Amino acid sequence: MLQYQSEPLDLAFQALSDPGRRAMVERLSFGPASVSELAKPLPMTLSAVVQHLKVLEEAGLVKSEKVGRVRTCTLEIKTMTQVERWIAERKRFWEQQYDQLEAYLAQTAAEENDR
């Protein structure tokens, strides 16, 4: 199916849904790394890692630059933060519900005492 416009969050969540790609992000959260450094712990060919890297770059989660024959990758904090913010925003509302539940329980308890 043809995708008209993939919103940033679609791409970011999709990119983070693969354990290999999350492993790469975890590694990059400690600092920049080369492609083969990212590939070393992963049970797949270098080719596959490069393809995962492309997914991460297109999602805006990683940037990379080639110097000589080495491509150095770094985490794009801005996009990671946007993902975090989407969840935090939902949290704001479900916590509000929780507060209402708490208030209701407190109210019920108070009425219980009145009798």
Place this chain on the structure above:
Amino acid sequence: MLQYQSEPLDLAFQALSDPGRRAMVERLSFGPASVSELAKPLPMTLSAVVQHLKVLEEAGLVKSEKVGRVRTCTLEIKTMTQVERWIAERKRFWEQQYDQLEAYLAQTAAEENDR
């Protein structure tokens, strides 16, 4: 390829990568809803919505219970929190890097002043 065990985060991120499913989660963050209530704003058949719901349930993001002919869905806060926590954990490390950069710049500026 056969997947041996899909870790919870795989399923959660994968489930959240679809804009329709995120819309459903957004709706549920305000409180419980029936299947057709979730379907109403979405440009797809009820059948498709039910399939999306199944993905969300298998990811542990939503729970639902059927009473009479109505299935009522609620958000599973625990799983949402786990996703948030994974990002927060990465953040802990990239922010550490940022602190180091700040310290370095402060150091450089100090040396600049010394000359």
Place this chain on the structure above:
DNA sequence: TTGATACTGTAGCATTCGCTTAAGTGTTGG
């Protein structure tokens, strides 16, 4: 210059995804 290194790019393939259509099942209001 030559061999190793560090990728890069493409073709192919099995699987999964997101959707629709179509044909159900179980509830409920009148």
Place this chain on the structure above:
DNA sequence: CCAACACTTAAGCGAATGCTACAGTATCAA
């Protein structure tokens, strides 16, 4: 009872995904 309602289930299809294998290209070290 029976029609409307709220799903439920399965088949099928085109597109996307995650790999591997294989054949490059560019850089560096000796």
